[in-house]
Amino acid sequence: MRIVLTGGGTGGHIYPAVAIGKHMQQLDPDTRLLYIGTENGMESRVVPGQSIPFEAIEITGFRRKLSLENIKTVMRFLKGVKRSKALLREFKPDVVVGTGGYVCGPVVYAAAKLGIPTFIHEQNAIPGLTNQFLSRYADHIGVSFPESEKQFPRAKATSYTGNPVASNVLRAAPGKGLESLGLQAGTRLALIVGGSRGARALNEAVIEMAPKLSRLAGARVVFVTGDIYYESTKERIQALGAGSSLTLVPYLNNMAEVLRDTALVVSRSGASSLAEITALGLPSILIPSPNVTNNHQEANARSLVNAGAAELLLEKELSGEKLLGAMEALLGDRKRMAAMSGAASKLAVPDSAARIADALLGLRRFR
Missing domain, CATH: 3.40.50.2000 (Glycogen Phosphorylase B;)
Structure with a gap:
C-alpha cells in the first residue's frame, strides 16, 4: 500500500x-x-x-x-x-x-x-x-x-x-521512567508538564509552590520546564532554598516511559496529551492553554472533566497555592484517584x- x-x-x-x-x-x-x-x-x-x-x-x-x-x-x-x-x-x-x-x-x-x-x-x-x-x-x-x-x-x-499516539505509551515498560530520573522503584510520582515548549504561567506557579512541596504526602514532583525556561526556573527555585522534593528537567525524550510510572499528571490539554493520559488511566489536573484556536484545549479538557476523569484549573485562575492545593487534595484521596483513573480508562481508545x-x-x- x-x-x-x-x-x-x-x-x-x-x-x-x-x-x-x-x-x-x-x-x-x-x-x-x-x-x-x-x-x-x-x-x-x-x-x-x-x-x-x-x-x-x-x-x-x-x-x-x-x-x-x-x-x-x-x-x-x-x-x-x-x-x-x-x-x-x-x-x-x-x-x-x-x-x-x-x-x-x-x-x-x-x-x-x-x-x-x-x-x-x-x-x-x-x-x-x-x-x-x-x-x-x-x-x-x-x-x-x-x-x-x-x-x-x-x-x-x-x-x-x-x-493513534496512545499506542506509544502502552508499549512503554513499567519502571523505566523512574529509573531514567534516578528515582527508586515504587516512588509516587507527580508529573507537571506544560507542553514541549513549556508554559510561563505554569512555571511561575511551580516556583511559588516549590518551598511547600512537603505537603504532598511523600510524592516526588517532576517538573518539565521547557528548554527556554529551564535555567531561569532552576536558579529561582535554588534561590528559594527549595527543591528537595522536586526534580527539574528541561525536556523528556522518554515521556511515554515517565507517564507509565506516574500517579498524577498536571498538564496542558492538547489532544495527544489527553490520548496518552486516558490510555494509561491517569488522574489529571488540566490547565488548558488559552492561546489556541477556538479555545479548543478547554473543550478537550472539559470532555475529561465531565466524565469524572480530570479536574480543570483555568490559567486565569492559576496560582502556586491553588495548584498545590489541588494536587494535595488528590494525592491525599486514593479513593478519588482510583475513581478518576477508572473514568479516564473508559475514555481510552x-x-x-x-x-x-x-x-x-x-x-x-x-x-
Missing part, C-alpha cells in the same frame, strides 16, 4: 500522522510512505528522523480577519495544490491521510481533485479550520472525541477512532491505530 501523510504546525498534528504510517508498516512491511509538509515547519525536522521520506510545499495559514496577507495565502494555496498534484502523480498513493494544520489543505484538496481516496483525522474536540474546509472533500473522517462527529457533514463517513487502518484499507478497496 502507498500512503501519503500530511499534517504540520505542531506535534499534535505531526505525531498522529507518523503513528498512522508506522502502524500501517507494521501491518504490511511493504507499505510505502511519503510525508508532505512545509520546509520551515516542525514536521521538516521530526519526520526525517522517523525515516519517512519528506517533501515540502510552500503554504501559510489564513488570518481570521480581512487582510492583504490572505490574498497572498490564496495564491500560495493554489501554488501548493499544483505542487501537491505533481508529487501525488509521481508517488501514486492508494490513499492520502491528513491530520490537521494548514499544510493539509492543498495536499488533501489536490488528492480529492485527482480522485485519490482521502482520510482526515481531527484530534481536538473543536475541529480546526483546515479540517472543517477539507471535510467536504474527504472520503472518511476520523475523530478523537465522540462529540466532534456532529460537527462534520452528516453525509460524510465519520467514525470515532481516538488518537487503545485500538485507535487499528480503527484508522481499517478505514484506510476500506478506502483502498473502495478505489
Whole structure:
C-alpha cells in the first residue's frame, strides 16, 4: 500500500500522522510512505528522523480577519495544490491521510481533485479550520472525541477512532521512567508538564509552590520546564532554598516511559496529551492553554472533566497555592484517584491505530 501523510504546525498534528504510517508498516512491511509538509515547519525536522521520506510545499495559514496577507495565502494555496498534484502523480498513493494544520489543505484538496481516496483525522474536540474546509472533500473522517462527529457533514463517513499516539505509551515498560530520573522503584510520582515548549504561567506557579512541596504526602514532583525556561526556573527555585522534593528537567525524550510510572499528571490539554493520559488511566489536573484556536484545549479538557476523569484549573485562575492545593487534595484521596483513573480508562481508545487502518484499507478497496 502507498500512503501519503500530511499534517504540520505542531506535534499534535505531526505525531498522529507518523503513528498512522508506522502502524500501517507494521501491518504490511511493504507499505510505502511519503510525508508532505512545509520546509520551515516542525514536521521538516521530526519526520526525517522517523525515516519517512519528506517533501515540502510552500503554504501559510489564513488570518481570521480581512487582510492583504490572505490574498497572498490564496495564491500560495493554489501554488501548493499544483505542487501537491505533481508529487501525488509521481508517488501514486492508494490513499492520502491528513491530520490537521494548514499544510493539509492543498495536499488533501489536490488528492480529492485527482480522485485519490482521502482520510482526515481531527484530534481536538473543536475541529480546526483546515479540517472543517477539507471535510467536504474527504472520503472518511476520523475523530478523537465522540462529540466532534456532529460537527462534520452528516453525509460524510465519520467514525470515532481516538488518537493513534496512545499506542506509544502502552508499549512503554513499567519502571523505566523512574529509573531514567534516578528515582527508586515504587516512588509516587507527580508529573507537571506544560507542553514541549513549556508554559510561563505554569512555571511561575511551580516556583511559588516549590518551598511547600512537603505537603504532598511523600510524592516526588517532576517538573518539565521547557528548554527556554529551564535555567531561569532552576536558579529561582535554588534561590528559594527549595527543591528537595522536586526534580527539574528541561525536556523528556522518554515521556511515554515517565507517564507509565506516574500517579498524577498536571498538564496542558492538547489532544495527544489527553490520548496518552486516558490510555494509561491517569488522574489529571488540566490547565488548558488559552492561546489556541477556538479555545479548543478547554473543550478537550472539559470532555475529561465531565466524565469524572480530570479536574480543570483555568490559567486565569492559576496560582502556586491553588495548584498545590489541588494536587494535595488528590494525592491525599486514593479513593478519588482510583475513581478518576477508572473514568479516564473508559475514555481510552487503545485500538485507535487499528480503527484508522481499517478505514484506510476500506478506502483502498473502495478505489
